[in-house]
Amino acid sequence: MTVAFGIYVGCSSCCIAVNKDGKFEVVANAAGDRVTPAIVAYHDMEVVTGLAAKQGMIRHAANTIQNVLRVVGTTEDEGQGQPCGGSGSGGMCRPNWEGGQARYSVQRGDKTVQVTADEVITHIFSLLKEIAIAHTSEPELPVVICVPAWSSENTVAVVKKAAKKATFNVQATVSQPAAAVLAYGLADDNKQNAYVVVLHCGGTTVVGSVVEIAGGLLTLKESITSSSVAGDSLTNVLVQHFAKEFYTKYKGDPLENRRSRRKLYNASENCKHVLSTMNTSQVYVESLWEGVDFSTTLSRARFDGLVAGTLTAFLQLAREAVQRSGLTEAQISKVILSGGSAKIPRLQQLVGDAFSKADLLCSLPPDEVLAAGASMEAALLLGQSTHASVASSLVPALATSIFCKILGSESNECVFSRGTPTHSRQMLSQALPTPAPANCTVVIYEAEELVEDPQEEAVLTQIDVTNLTQDSKLLRLDFHLKSDGSLHVVLQETHAKINRTFIIESGRS
Structure with a gap:
């Protein structure tokens, strides 16, 4: 039995899928979650990764690192323009560049230690390795890694190196749009030409891409990335809404200090996820401001109204990618949604209305699609006697x-x-x-x-x-x-x- 793994690593989260005999399954971490926060925290005697690091962010913000993928493989000039998080990242450890490499200053006991971005992302892969080894008895862990569409060659090289340090056998890397297409098996039919829109709604970026499928060959025609609107933008809208509601009730501003702001951000993020599947969400924050507890309820209808403008901006990115490709919405036959924010029913409705002649594919959980697609590619590569890991290639093909x-x-x-x-x-x-x-x-x-x-x-x-x-x-x-x-x-x-x-x-x- 051949076992292969597919991994998606993003700025805010990561996910791993196992593929056995051509069937994939997204596997859970020790906490039972199938999506793991891509967060690393340095404590005095240990390094904590994933959910445990996220849960300790309020107490250990200065030693907690997130969005590391944004800076790995970048120079100082490139990295200075990269967003390092939303309003919930206040007080978080920030990168600095020394010797052309991104580094973080963390406090470990009485000492201030410099850790590189490469080391940080290696810890994330080490956590994923612990999840992987629970699902195979084989000594090798063959893997294909899905990387964001905006990743540079240097970023991809660092990601592959970090995975190898964590003892993964890296077969290849695949970009977001290709992984999404592979997850739904759209490349299997080599008799039909099709244009597919892939809208990835992540925590820190939204990416709109157009993929042409012709003869089983995938061609990325256009990809547009925006960091001005993303999943944390939706969370920030809720933070502002709840802060106003708190001020109206108690005449206090929970955004005036970092600790209260982080508590409210966490509660808003949880509320956003709950409303993706439920019609109402209970919000409770203990001792939010000067010992005052905060409790409220938010309906999905109210949430849709609050974030309407942000969701429209998500959709506009997909439309712009189609226009830049020289196509119209009517020529798009499939639309795939990926990323945690793509679970929002109102966004799915907006996308379906905009591409009314296309099939909207969101039967797989959007935040698991990319890992699933990467695992499909890993299984394909393992089924070949030889394979070459290349970023791109020129393939002779029919013109008509x-x-x-x-x-x-x-x-x-x-x-x-x-x-x-x-x-x-x-x-x-x-x-x-x-x-x-x-x-x-x-x-x-x-x-x-x-x-x-x-x-x-x-x-x-x-x-x-x-x-x-x-x-x-x-x-x-x-x-x-x-x-x-x-x-x-x-x-x-x-x-x-x-x-x-x-x-x-x-x-x-």
Whole structure:
């Protein structure tokens, strides 16, 4: 039994999926959660990672590090423009750059210690390794890592190095949009061309991407990233709402000190997650301000009204990516939502309305989609005798789709769609007219889309099939697109014992 893992590491959270025999399962951490905070806290005698680090942020803010992925592999000039968190990150440990590398100053006992961003992210992978080893008895942990679409080559290199330090056997990395497409198996059909929008709504960024699927090959046409609106923007809206409500009741400002602000941020974040699945959420914060407890209730309808403008900004990013790709909303056939904030029902409704002709795919939990897609890629790579881990590659492919039609019948199907890479194979069973004629003609032609009457210049070849019998029902055609661009076709009909082979030389497609 082959076991492979897929990991998604983002700025605010991480997730791991295991793939056994072609089926994936997102696995839980020790606390029973399937999504783990990407947070690391340095204490006097130990390093705490994940949920425990997040829970201790109020007491140990100065020694707690989050959003580390934003700064790994960056220089000082690049890193200074990176957001390091929302209003809930006040007092959090901030990076500084020494020797071209991001570092953090943390207090460990009586000493101030410098730790690099590379070390911090290695701790995150070490936690994920502990989750992984509970699901396999094999000594190796093969993994594909999904990285954000905005990640630089340096960032990807550091992520791979950190995973290897945590004893993962890194097979490859895959970007967010590709992982989302893989999770839903959209690349399996190599006969259909499709444009897919992937909207990732993370904690610190929103990414709108357009992916073209052609012949089983994925092409990222456009990707736009925004840090001005994200999941923490929604949380901050709730923080301001609850702070105003508290002030109205008690004439005190819970945002005036870091501790109260952090408590209110945590409660607002929890409220946001609850309202993704429930119609109302109870909010309670003990000793929020000068010993005063805060208790309130928020409905989903009220929440939708508060965050309406922010959700519209999320959607606008997807629309902008479509426009930059030179497409219209009507040309999009699928929309995939990923990221924790994509669980919000109102956002799903807005996206569905904007892309009304597309299928909205959110049957998988949005915050688990990317790890699932990475695990699918890991399983594919392990199933190959050899593989190369590369960031991108140039693959020879068809410039125009190829179709096969039997004249006089309704049989007219796509053989290879535009963008199909060489070396590819396809088998079709084409229905003959009823009753079966003694002779028929098969036309193989190229076109942008299926047509009933292909132009003469579009016809690649025309084959006359003779001596068919009354029992003849189907023609079987086996197409083999060679790496040199030639198309080899085997035509068979069992009742008439027809078996013919012919070659269409390269040069047209």
